[in-house]
Structures are given as structure tokens and as C-alpha cells.
Amino acid sequence: MSAEGIEALARFLRGDRSMLKCTICGSQAGTWDCWAKCRCGWSFEKGTACRNPKHRTTAE
Ligand SMILES: [Zn+2]
Ligand SMILES: [Zn+2]
Secondary structure, three states: OOHHHHHHHHHHHOOOHHHOEOOOOOOEOOOOOOEEEOOOOOEEEOOOOOOOHHHHHOOO
């Protein structure tokens, strides 16, 4: 992890969520366009399937 990443993590642990960024493209929180919301409530990377293990037990 880079020094910048460690600083962001330290801020996050202090309760500062303004540094929270998209784990895919690095965009600021609230501007993400990389995630899709599944009907189960989880978010997943667009173009992939939801990873909620709950789906494996259903026929969907
Ligand atoms: Zn993104
Ligand atoms: Zn789902």
C-alpha cells in the first residue's frame, strides 16, 4: 500500500469518509459509475455477476 493509501486509511479509521473512493476507478464517493445495485441489496462491479452467496441457492 502506498503512503497516500495509508493516509487515506488513517482518515477513514478516524471517521472521515470524504476520502472514500471507488475501488475500481478511484472516483470520489457519490460519483461512481462502476457499480450496479442488485435486487438483493448488494452492489457489484458492472459487467460481472452479484457475488451474494444467496443467489447460489436459488435457481436465478
Ligand atoms: Zn468507479
Ligand atoms: Zn444479488
